[in-house]
Every structure is written in structure tokens, then in C-alpha cells.
Amino acid sequence: MDNDILIPEMGALLQQGRDVRFTPSGFSMRPFIEGERDTVVLRKCATFRVGDIVLAQIPNLQSPITNPQYVLHRIIAINDKLITLQGDGNLQGTEQCTTNDIYGTVVQIYKPNGQTKCLTRGRIWFYLKPIRRILLKIYRKLLKLQNNTL
Amino acid sequence: MKIKKGFKLRPIGDEWMLLGEGADQVNFDKMITFNETAAFLWQQCEKHKGDVTADMMADWLCDEYDVTRDIALEDAKLIIADWIEIGIAV
Numbered sequence: 001m002d003n004d005i006l007i008p009e010m011g012a013l014l015q016q017g018r019d020v021r022f023t024p025s026g027f028s029m030r031p032f033i034e035g036e037r038d039t040v041v042l043r044k045c046a047t048f049r050v051g052d053i054v055l056a057q058i059p060n061l062q063s064p065i066t067n068p069q070y071v072l073h074r075i076i077a078i079n080d081k082l083i084t085l086q087g088d089g090n091l092q093g094t095e096q097c098t099t100n101d102i103y104g105t106v107v108q109i110y111k112p113n114g115q116t117k118c119l120t121r122g123r124i125w126f127y128l129k130p131i132r133r134i135l136l137k138i139y140r141k142l143l144k145l146q147n148n149t150l
Numbered sequence: 151m152k153i154k155k156g157f158k159l160r161p162i163g164d165e166w167m168l169l170g171e172g173a174d175q176v177n178f179d180k181m182i183t184f185n186e187t188a189a190f191l192w193q194q195c196e197k198h199k200g201d202v203t204a205d206m207m208a209d210w211l212c213d214e215y216d217v218t219r220d221i222a223l224e225d226a227k228l229i230i231a232d233w234i235e236i237g238i239a240v
Contacts, residue, residue: 001162001163001165001167001181001183002163004165005162006162006178009160010176010178013176017174018174018175018176019174019175019176020175020176020177020178021175021176021177021178021179022177022178023179025176038219041175079204109192
């Protein structure tokens, strides 16, 4: 089903104080979240901190008429109400939104075997940014090896 | 057949979705899309609460839709098999 329908529905449930579990897609949160494999639990939190992974609606500033973009990315900067996000697996490119555009914060990450992943704030990863490209390449190789042996 | 607990039918967009729901968590991973008829039958099962047979389902279908008893019974049997197979009923 379309994200434009599903995500606002999730947002409504989060607003009611329910946790929402789902499987994100895409690879922009590698190596912390593997899209279409790991599942995450979101919760509506009143406050945000740098390092939180959040589901947000990114307003399309070029064309407000077209559908907004939804991302599950990490907060890398907070400037009053303005939030800057970046995917852990992205080398460049950030998104900006306000606190009102955030649906929920990731409070749990599950691997396919049901075990939980350690929810880090990504601080070390942030400082490793200059060599992220190399680390992501190694991660992809390891993932490929792991998939081949399965 | 008996529908399992822990699921809730929700209208989302133009469709019906069966979502896994606990006391404080809604699971979009266990999301199953239902058509209008399946949603109607699920709601009837929820109201009924106890065991449901294909015959009972066929009655509900005949009361609600313009359908012959034979076709309704066949559809009911298929849907029961389907629900058991995907793990939302026993």
C-alpha cells in the first residue's frame, strides 16, 4: 500500500499514544537498519535529541503540491524547531523539517530472528563520516558474503 | 474455525487492513489487505465470538449479498482455508 496512505495512518495511531511496528524500505540507514529486513518500533516522543532516528515528512519546498517525501533518518542537528536529518548510509544530502513534521522516534530495532539490535545514537558513526564510503563498502561486502552462505 | 485474537480490522484509504494489535502496539508488519467481502465476514466473526462454520458464513453472505447459496458456501470454505493458512484463524 502507498506510503501516502499508510504513514499518515501510522501517525494518527502514534498521536493516540500507540507504538507502531513496521518494516522500513531502502538502504539509507545502513548499517544500523537494513531495509526490508529489520523492523522498527516507533513511539511519539515529546522531545528530540541529536542521534534519535525519526520518521518524518519532509516538505517538498520546490513544489508544495506534489506529495511529501517520508524518511526514517537520524537527527544530526537541532536548531530550535528546525531539525536536520541524515540517513546513516548516506554520504551527502540532508533533509530539513520541523518538530511538527516528525511522526515518531525509533525506540526498538528488531532483526529478522526477533532479536533486538542495540539502539545507538550513532555518535561514533557520525565522526567516521570522512571514511563512511569505505565502511559502507565493507558492510555491503560482508552482507553479500552473509547472504551467500545462508 | 475461530478467528485469532490480537488482530484488528481498520479502514485505511479505500481498503480494509487487518493489523496485528497488542495493548499498546500496532504491527504494520502483520498487515493483511482485505476486500469488502472478507472484511464483512471478519466483522461477523468478531460479533459471533465463538466457532464459525462455512455454513454460517454462507448464511451471512446470502443475507448481505445477492449470491446463490452454492457459491456462498464455496467462497466461505475457501476463505476459511485461506485464513487458517495465513495464520489469522484456527
